Amino acid sequence: MSTEAPNNKSLTGYYRWHARIYDLTRWAFLFGRHKIIRQAAALAGEPGRVLEIGCGTGKNLVHLAEAFPKAQITGLDLSADMLERARPKVAKYGERVKLMHQAYEGPVGGEAKFDLIVFSYSLTMINPGYDEVLRQCQKDLSERGMVAVVDFHESRWRWFQRWMGVNHVRMEGQVLDCLRHHFQPLVCQVHHGYGDLWRYVMFLGRKAG
Ligand SMILES: C[S@@+](CC[C@H](N)C(=O)[O-])C[C@H]1O[C@@H](n2cnc3c(N)ncnc32)[C@H](O)[C@@H]1O
DSSP states (O other): OOOSOHHHHHHHHHHHHHTTTHHHHGGGTOTTHHHHHHHHHHHHOSOSEEEEETOTTSHHHHHHHHHOTTOEEEEEESOHHHHHHHHHHHGGGGGGEEEEESOOOSOOSTTSOEEEEEEESOGGGOTTTHHHHHHHHHHHEEEEEEEEEEEEEEOSOHHHHHHHHHTTOOOBSHHHHHHHHHEEEEEEEEEEETTTTEEEEEEEEEEOO
16 A cells, blocks of 8 residues: 555646646646746855756756855755656756655755755745645754745635646645744745736745744
8 A cells, every 4th residue: 555645645646747848838837937046046145055946847956046056955855757857957056966756745854954945935845744845944044044935825816726636736825834834034025926816936945033
């Protein structure tokens, strides 16, 4: 019997097919991905170690590797199909960019903490569990470490929320509430996608307390 959590299992199945069309389609609605990295670069100085949780096909890993040329970068994802697409993109960076195939359930850095942890459209897909993931990732952050998040926020259209639900995305404002609870905001912006069809959030923060 599989011990994989039900949500992880259904995401693995979802991306088995969607990995093939991911890069061709997602530019049209996953807004703000490059911008959040530029904003992190402006605020994070020179992070030594960077982690992206839910790195998918690796688009952000390339931007991170360019933005932080001295950093060790790790991309983690539960979908082998998505990581297969990421691998050729990051090959030119050699050992500097590492891929990890697993669901994020707790710290992965051991003693070596990360100075920047990126979530790009992954937290709204972790249902249940986004709150626990944000709690756990604080243990992976260095003292002055920072999180950078871009993700769906909410939509006032029920039919659109339902459609996103079919695609494993929960967009009821839950991620921003949770981010504000766990981190001190440095940047917190809500933007509109296609007029008022949906809103998405860009958040940069440090550990609270
Ligand atoms: C919408 S994609 C975003 C990919 C990439 N970050 C981007 O911006 O293009 C969400 C990714 O998060 C991954 N993911 C979802 N839940 C995860 C978890 N608990 N641990 C690791 N990866 C997860 C999925 O497999 C998928 O590749």
